Amino acid sequence: MAQTDRRAQDTNAVDEPYVPAARRLPEITLKALLLAxxxxxxxxxxxxxxxxKVGLTVSASIPAAVISMAxxxxxxxxxxxxxNIVQTAASSGEALAAGVIFTLPALVILRYWQGFEWLPVMAVAITGGILGVMFTIPxxxxxxxxxxxxxxxxxxxGEVLKVGAEGGRGxxxxxxxxxxxxxxKLCQTGFGVAASAVSGAVAAGGAIFAVxxxxxxxxxxxxxxxxxxxxVLVFMGGAISWFIGIPLYMVLAGPDQVQTIxxxxxxxxxxxxxxxxxIRYLGVGAMAVGGVWALVSLAGPVRDGVRSSVDAMRRARSGEEGGLARxxxxxxxxxxxYGAxxxxxxxxLVFLFVVDQDALGISGGLYFGTIIFGVVFAFLAGFLFSSVAAYMAGLVGSSNNPVSGVTIATILAISLILLGLLGTQVDFGVDAGRATSAAATAILVGGVVxxxxxxxxxxxxxxxxxHIVGSTPFxxxxxxxxxxxxxxxxIAPILSVLYQAYGLGGVFPREGMDPAEALTAPQATLMASVSEGVFAGGLPWGMFGIGCALAAAIIVADRVLEARESGFRMPVLAVAVGLYLPIELSVPIFVGGIVAALAGRALSSRRAALGDDFDQVNLRAARRGLLFASGLIxxxxxxxILLAIPFAAAQTTDVFALGPEVLGLGEGxxxxxxxALGVxxxxxxxxxxxxxASAARG
Known part of the structure; x- marks a missing residue:
């Protein structure tokens, strides 16, 4: 295990950038800017x-890099x-789209909005996005x-960009x-002739064991x-949810409650x-605690980073030598x-424009107090969860970063606070319209975050x-x-077109539309349910509390491992990701981790035969494995992303599908x-x- 960890560390460590700091190349050029x-x-x-459509987004960094190189x-x-400059801007645009679609469609699903007006959607997106950039610079x-x-x-x-510059065997x-x-992927999502996922379940004693x-x-x-x-940690979180949490809940809740769900x-x-x-609220609770812990843990490094930046700025102003490398x-x-x-x-201003005082039914003083509090909360929570999301991207990558999970935690928190504030003047239990308006206010704050x-x-x-290729960070x-x-x-015109073409989460702009073609907007639907549920009642607070307790236990266990200088560690957010994500995502990540460990062990077994050449062969094999894994991504x-274009044009994901009738086969x-083909x-x-990854030659 220790050997595997060292090998992984060597693979990802980048001591010297591809383009040295002393060398200066054009970065922000006109053609790069326009393409970006x-x-x-x-x-x-x-x-x-x-x-x-499906509740998942694809990180655009690698596709943008490939397109830019071409x-x-x-x-x-x-x-x-x-x-690299092109892919940086392009992937930021893709990430912002994810932040918008996970939240703002909830306002349509709640029927608080009748569509997507350009100004408020743009304002929420641009302010939240710029805050995300500013908060993560330190x-x-x-x-x-x-x-x-x-x-x-x-x-x-980084490896894709380097290979594009080098060419050759890599x-x-x-x-x-x-x-x-x-x-x-074309066979899975396009033609539909290979499964994208497989699943099974066994019922026993009133519980279901599913995987x-x-x-x-x-x-x-x-x-x-x-x-x-x-x-392992991501899979462990999934195993807790699916192999323990679901069966145990079904037994304890009883058949009537389970049937209702x-x-x-x-x-x-x-x-x-x-x-x-x-059960997924276990992950929400764990993320809330894990997020606070991550921020506490990062306080020292962030402080040092800020001090370093301030010192570099001071030296630059005074003309001192020895400034930071490019x-x-x-x-x-x-x-x-100042930017933040x-x-x-x-x-x-956007909160003032969107939040309706009359719909909330509150006095002017409480209304302005609510707006001001929402702004402050969005600012502080934006910093907290930008930091948490940045940390989780380091653990599991951007595509698997459960941003919707931390947003749910935000909406839960702001909804509870608003319930306490507004509940002094409004009885939400007897006024569904005002409950919807309060929920929409929470969604708006959640959208910025x-x-x-x-x-x-x-x-x-x-x-x-x-950092890998040698770009200039600023x-x-x-x-x-x-x-x-x-x-x-x-983004607002894009959302308007999609809403008019398909409908969202069971809400349609006009009569006679096909519900089967509707965009399900799963995250936005969940946000709407959570925010409205706080004011109308019915959220699983017990699960949230258990998730918090689990996170606390994992933090203690990780501190024990740290004290023992163990090679195996337990960062709490990795487990929280597994608790929150569907187990279908945890299993293939686990398989990939096993492949990495087995490949490292296979090379280690040849140490004696390779002798002094072992270290060089090991590094070459690690790079080949990294390149191959990068190619899969x-x-x-x-x-x-390419398939999304014809899907949107045809307004269906079945445009290339080869169903059983086309192939002349029965459904079964x-x-x-x-x-069978997918597996x-x-x-x-x-x-x-x-x-x-384990080949000793090549």
Missing amino acids: VVLAVVLAGANAYLGL ILRFFRESNILEN LRRALILQTRLKFPEGVAT AKTLALAAGAAAVF GSGLAVALLGVGYIVGLNIA TQGAAGYEAALAVWSER TEQDTPINFVL LAMVVPIF CCAAAIGGDNLQDLKAG KQQIMQIVGVVAAALA TGEALMG VFGVLVN AAFIFFALWLYRV
Whole structure:
């Protein structure tokens, strides 16, 4: 285990950037700026559709890097830092889209909004996004240089950029993996001839024991990059929820309560309903405690980072020598502070514009007090959860970062506080309209925080890639704001088009629309249920409390492991991620971690035979495995975004589907073949990754 951990650390450590600090290349050029803006808008639109349709978004860092390399190659002069600048802005636009679609559609689902007006949507997105950029700038040194988190997708993006600049055998490894993963994704999501997930369940004694596994090879690659330790913790969280929490709840709650939740569903679907309605709140509680603990743990490194930035600014003003190297120059801390504080005014104005005093039925004094409190809460919670999301991106990557989980914690907190404040003048139990207005107020605050958190996680991932290739941090931070602004200006029209075309979460703009084609907006639906549930009653507070207690126990266990200098650690947020995410996402990450450990062990067994060449062979094999895993992430992400274009144009995800009638098969036979092909292909990719990562030659 110790050998595996050292190998993973060597794989992800970047002591010297690809482009040395002493070398200066053009970064923010006109062509890079224009391409970045276009990609930010396009990828934001594609991810908005995917997120509203299936509840998952795809990190755009790697696809944007690949697209940038393909386009800028046509220019006589381009370089790796330009490509990194493009992907930085483009992925910020995609991340902002996630922050918006997880929250603001809840206002339509609550029927508080009748559509998506450009000004309030843009204002929430741009203020929350810029706060996310500003809040995470002081975290760069703390999380990337000091804590040595893995940032799997940031590492993958950096390797993709390096391979694009170098070409050669590494490029072939990455391209082969990416091509195979893209074809598999096309067969899964496009043609529908390979399963994207498999599941099963067994009923015993009034309880259901269910398990499922996603068959996404991108998650396999993420598991390989994060390594066995984090993969085990994520799976442990899923196992607690699914193998203990769901069966135990079903036994203790009784058949009547379970029937109310499952609505007649059986087997795995029944377990999924119980998890969605009750057990996932274990993860919400664990994230709340884990988030506070992460912020406390990061206080020292963040303080040191701020001091370093202030010192660098002082030296630059006084003309002293010995300033920071180009690759360590962040945006000056005074700009960060003033920029964050400047967002208070537009946040106040948008809250004033959207929150309806008459609908709430409260006095003018309480109304303005509520608005001011909402602004302060959004500002403070934005900082907290931007930090938490940045930390979690370092653990499990941006695509698997449960931003919606920390947003739920935000909405729970602000809803409870608003219930205490507004309940002095309003009886929400007898006035559903006012309960809806109060819930909408909480959603609005949550929207700012969610945008900040989504950007926070994505930005640290991009800064990790920049650290690998040798970019200038403050130039990346400028482009992060560019990406936020571009996506914020476009996101409201995108949401309006999608709402008019499909409907959202059971709410339709006109009669006669097909409910089967509606965008389910699962996160926004959950946000609406949580916020309204606080005012109307019925939330599972017991589960939230148990999750808090679990997190506290895990923190204590991790401190014990730290005192014993154990090679295995238990960062609480990794377990909280597993508690909150569906187990289908935890299993492939776990498999990827196992592959990484087995590959490291296979190489270690050859130490005696390789002799003095062992260290070099080990590093080459680690790089091949990293490139292959990065290729898996790249291929699936690219194909997922490419498929969104025809899906949106045809207004259906079945545009390429090859159903049983097309192939001349019965439903039962077709289903068996689809599952068999999906499982077999996933196993094949796992074995392929192991072979590439454990080969002693090449």
